[in-house]
Amino acid sequence: MSGIKDRVAVIGMGCSKFGERWDSSSSDLLVEAAHEAFADAGIEGKDVQAAWLGTVASFRTGQPLAAALKLDYIPITRVENACATATDAFRNACYAVAAGIYDIVLAVGVEKLKDSGFSGLAVAEAAGADVNPPVPPPSQFALAATRYFHEHGISYEDGKMTLAQIASKNHHNGTMSPKAHFQREVSVEQVANAPMVAWPLGLYDCCGVSDGAAAAIITTPEIAKTFRDDYVLVKGLGLSVGAYGIMRSDWDFTHFPETVRASQAAYQEAGISDPRKAIDMAMVHDCFTITELIIYEDLGFSPKGRASEDVAAGTFTLEGEVPVNTDGGLKCFGHPIGASGIRMIYEVYKQLQGKAGGRQLKDPTLGLTHNLGGRPGSFTCSVALFGTRD
Amino acid sequence: MAGISSFGAYVPRYRLGSESVGWESAGQRSVANFDEDSVSMAVAAGIDCLNGRGRNLIDGLLFATTTPPYAEKQCASIIATALDLRRDIFTADITDVLRAGTTAMKSALDSVTAGSAKNVLVIASDSRQGAPKGEAERNSGDGAAAFIISNEDVIAEQAGSYTITENMMDTWRSAGDQFVRSWEDRFAIEEGLERILGEAVSGYMKKEGLVVTDVAKLALYCPDARRHGQLAGHLGFQPEQVQDPLFGRLGNTGVAFPLMLLASALEDGSPDQLLLTVSYGDGSDVLGFKTTTSIKDAEHGLGVSGYLDSGVVLDSYETYAKWRDVWLTDSSSRRPQAQSPSVTALWRESEQNIRFHGGTCNQCGYVQYPAQRVCVECQALDDYAPIRLSDQPGTVFTYSLDYLAGTVDTPLAIVVVDFEPGGRTLCMMTDREVDEVQIGLKVEMSFRKLRVVNGIHNYYWKAIPRRKAK
Numbered sequence: 047m048s049g050i051k052d053r054v055a056v057i058g059m060g061c062s063k064f065g066e067r068w069d070s071s072s073s074d075l076l077v078e079a080a081h082e083a084f085a086d087a088g089i090e091g092k093d094v095q096a097a098w099l100g101t102v103a104s105f106r107t108g109q110p111l112a113a114a115l116k117l118d119y120i121p122i123t124r125v126e127n128a129c130a131t132a133t134d135a136f137r138n139a140c141y142a143v144a145a146g147i148y149d150i151v152l153a154v155g156v157e158k159l160k161d162s163g164f165s166g167l168a169v170a171e172a173a174g175a176d177v178n179p180p181v182p183p184p185s186q187f188a189l190a191a192t193r194y195f196h197e198h199g200i201s202y203e204d205g206k207m208t209l210a211q212i213a214s215k216n217h218h219n220g221t222m223s224p225k226a227h228f229q230r231e232v233s234v235e236q237v238a239n240a241p242m243v244a245w246p247l248g249l250y251d252c253c254g255v256s257d258g259a260a261a262a263i264i265t266t267p268e269i270a271k272t273f274r275d276d277y278v279l280v281k282g283l284g285l286s287v288g289a290y291g292i293m294r295s296d297w298d299f300t301h302f303p304e305t306v307r308a309s310q311a312a313y314q315e316a317g318i319s320d321p322r323k324a325i326d327m328a329m330v331h332d333c334f335t336i337t338e339l340i341i342y343e344d345l346g347f348s349p350k351g352r353a354s355e356d357v358a359a360g361t362f363t364l365e366g367e368v369p370v371n372t373d374g375g376l377k378c379f380g381h382p383i384g385a386s387g388i389r390m391i392y393e394v395y396k397q398l399q400g401k402a403g404g405r406q407l408k409d410p411t412l413g414l415t416h417n418l419g420g421r422p423g424s425f426t427c428s429v430a431l432f433g434t435r436d
Numbered sequence: 437m438a439g440i441s442s443f444g445a446y447v448p449r450y451r452l453g454s455e456s457v458g459w460e461s462a463g464q465r466s467v468a469n470f471d472e473d474s475v476s477m478a479v480a481a482g483i484d485c486l487n488g489r490g491r492n493l494i495d496g497l498l499f500a501t502t503t504p505p506y507a508e509k510q511c512a513s514i515i516a517t518a519l520d521l522r523r524d525i526f527t528a529d530i531t532d533v534l535r536a537g538t539t540a541m542k543s544a545l546d547s548v549t550a551g552s553a554k555n556v557l558v559i560a561s562d563s564r565q566g567a568p569k570g571e572a573e574r575n576s577g578d579g580a581a582a583f584i585i586s587n588e589d590v591i592a593e594q595a596g597s598y599t600i601t602e603n604m605m606d607t608w609r610s611a612g613d614q615f616v617r618s619w620e621d622r623f624a625i626e627e628g629l630e631r632i633l634g635e636a637v638s639g640y641m642k643k644e645g646l647v648v649t650d651v652a653k654l655a656l657y658c659p660d661a662r663r664h665g666q667l668a669g670h671l672g673f674q675p676e677q678v679q680d681p682l683f684g685r686l687g688n689t690g691v692a693f694p695l696m697l698l699a700s701a702l703e704d705g706s707p708d709q710l711l712l713t714v715s716y717g718d719g720s721d722v723l724g725f726k727t728t729t730s731i732k733d734a735e736h737g738l739g740v741s742g743y744l745d746s747g748v749v750l751d752s753y754e755t756y757a758k759w760r761d762v763w764l765t766d767s768s769s770r771r772p773q774a775q776s777p778s779v780t781a782l783w784r785e786s787e788q789n790i791r792f793h794g795g796t797c798n799q800c801g802y803v804q805y806p807a808q809r810v811c812v813e814c815q816a817l818d819d820y821a822p823i824r825l826s827d828q829p830g831t832v833f834t835y836s837l838d839y840l841a842g843t844v845d846t847p848l849a850i851v852v853v854d855f856e857p858g859g860r861t862l863c864m865m866t867d868r869e870v871d872e873v874q875i876g877l878k879v880e881m882s883f884r885k886l887r888v889v890n891g892i893h894n895y896y897w898k899a900i901p902r903r904k905a906k
Binding site: 166174175176177178179180181182184185186188189190192193196241242243244245290292293294295299423 | 781
């Protein structure tokens with residue numbers, strides 16, 4: 047196995063404005079993201095040889111992408127893999143290029159969630175016996191929070207304060223992201239005292255439900271050189287699917303094996319042994335604040351049960367040792383499910399190019415993206431690593 | 437001789453009482469939770485009655501109620517499946533009249549006497565509604581009683597019966613009526629209860645060659661407390677002969693009422709007592725039982741008293757009104773409308789969803805719910821033994837309290853339960869006070885109605901705090 051390291055490059059990216067895009071259809075969002083990526087790469091739609099469309103609920107096939115962009119009868123595959131959908135579309139596109147099948151491909155993710163008429167996540171599920179409890183996402187992760195606090199002897203008040211610091215950090219980062227859904231500061235006290243959604247998680251512990259799209263143009267490093275100097279290289283791609291944790295009486299609910307396995311696979315491809323030291327920035331799946339806390343540990347940034355100490359020390363702020371969710375994360379940038387993974391890659395790409403505006407980090411060279419889809423006990427997790435050219 | 441070999445009961449956890457704001461009565465009555473109905477309560481009473489007895493010995497199940505969830509579709513089959521009984525048993529719903537419970541009991545006694553069955557489970561369960569703030573609502577209660585009728589190891593032998601049938605329109609509900617209707621009570625008492633029950637009881641005494649003073653305890657149907665004492669006196673019984681009708685604690689539980697009083701009498705019973713059960717509705721059934729020496733050593737579950745002692749009084753009448761659809765709530769704006777469950781999937785998953793079977797791997801012994809074709813521990817293929825988890829104790833491993841899940845019961849308690857023999861499930865918790873939900877809480881499973889969509893009453897198991905007697 048030779049792995050993906052340095053075998054594909056990203057030469058163009060686009061990201062729509064995220065938020066309540068009442069005036070835009072899913073197709074409008076695709077055009078907005080893809081044409082920014084085309085312009086960034088300096089290509090046209092006719093240059094794209096194959097495409098992967100990631101979406102969970104907005105489209106069922108690849109056809110709407112061809113219709114929206116007027117692509118030239120090329121192969122298009124629709125990808126769905128829970129909240130890791132966009133990254134998995136990106137991953138499949140990378141493999142097709144690495145295999146030498148295509149030279150220039152498009153990976154794009156989109157989601158239109160705000161046409162449902164409901165303020166929460168309202169994705170229809172297939173008819174079945176319908177006896178499983180109606181467990182909305184906040185409660186799924188509240189199960190982890192309750193157990194995490196219990197397991198590590200953290201009081202409700204202390205635990206809420208740690209989670210509030212995570213939300214407040216992401217809100218701060220979001221104020222410097224013009225395309226983010228939410229762009230205002232929220233204090234630690236506001237987060238801690240917000241109305242309860244699913245005990246112990248309150249309103250500001252939850253990410254935004256948004257519309258949006260993001261796109262990437264992928265090619266080989268050799269071809270990339272002919273387009274631009276500051277292309278970004280893929281260093282590692284890990285994907286782990288677990289679906290039976292809930293059936294195991296010995297699973298602790300305080301770590302997510304899918305994140306551990308996907309990150310280890312990506313670290314191995316990239317040749318990373320000390321992630322906290324090697325990685326300059328991480329875009330992680332902060333669907334809820336407790337998720338981000340547990341991810342710090344699962345990615346190997348913090349020892350098990352000790353992430354709250356790193357939160358208190360400011361390790362994950364823009365100025366910290368490993369800045370996390372520099373663009374505001376799912377919390378503020380928003381979470382159109384099928385688009386989020388490529389939105390994260392967009393932020394890493396811009397940061398590595400030094401084009402991240404007010405939130406620009408100092409000379410990052412290695413960035414990570416992480417998506418976690420499903421629920422505790424049954425996740426799809428993707429971890430991707432990106433680096434500047436040598 | 438045929439008789440009762442086991443008995444059990446069920447009373448919901450909740451009560452309306454003087455502490456309930458808007459409830460204008462000094463006494464308490466039992467109230468089924470929003471997810472309970474006659475079927476779910478019957479399952480609970482059945483479990484209490486079986487109390488560890490061999491479920492494979494049961495040859496028949498008779499379910500008596502005036503509040504079946506279906507007009508067309510048997511309820512006894514749902515209950516038999518939830519109780520994990522055999523397939524080759526006879527089942528029937530006996531409905532439409534308040535004396536359906538004693539009618540079911542008599543049918544079971546006749547089957548056992550005739551030798552067509554050895555053990556028959558009889559369950560009476562009712563959740564009747566009176567109009568808001570009316571007398572019927574005030575005097576009613578919700579509950580269930582269950583008995584195993586058998587030829588062996590009986591704790592009370594059959595001691596004769598007598599029945600009157602008379603077409604009588606004093607209490608009724610037409611198809612589609614939500615609330616019980618009744619005619620002027622002076623007529624109902626004089627020409628109904630007093631006259632018909634008098635004829636039935638004296639007919640029984642004459643037929644069996646007994647006198648009223650032979651009776652140790654009378655389990656008597658009557659719609660309210662005041663008239664209960666008057667009626668017993670009218671029939672010639674002394675107050676000490678009358679089984680406490682539990683008005684002010686339980687309420688008139690309809691079809692289940694006289695049988696819950698019989699269960700109470702058995703709980704307190706001693707050998708060689710004549711227990712008389714008298715039901716009422718389009719006539720009357722009188723059933724006599726004579727307790728045996730076996731009653732001294734008989735083990736039983738929580739019974740009526742155990743369940744009555746583990747109640748919680750509701751804060752307000754409003755909560756009850758929401759549960760009974762008297763007070764309509766706006767739940768539609770929160771979540772998408774529920775879709776009809778797939779009947780095919782319900783049928784296919786009956787073992788896991790209704791019998792609540794998990795699987796124990798024959799190779800490595802790992803218990804998993806639902807049963808898995810490929811073992812989660814050792815990946816063995818199709819090699820497991822079913823294990824019933826519905827009557828296994830469990831412990832809460834973690835939980836959430838959801839304020840947006842769109843349930844009547846906000847916040848919705850979602851729990852991960854570890855069962856004592858192994859196996860874990862994520863399920864809803866019901867009958868819970870918010871502050872008692874915590875890691876380590878001891879729970880048991882309870883059969884409940886999740887929702888009604890497309891006319892399908894979709895039942896499943898939820899966790900409840902253990903209902904042990906105080």
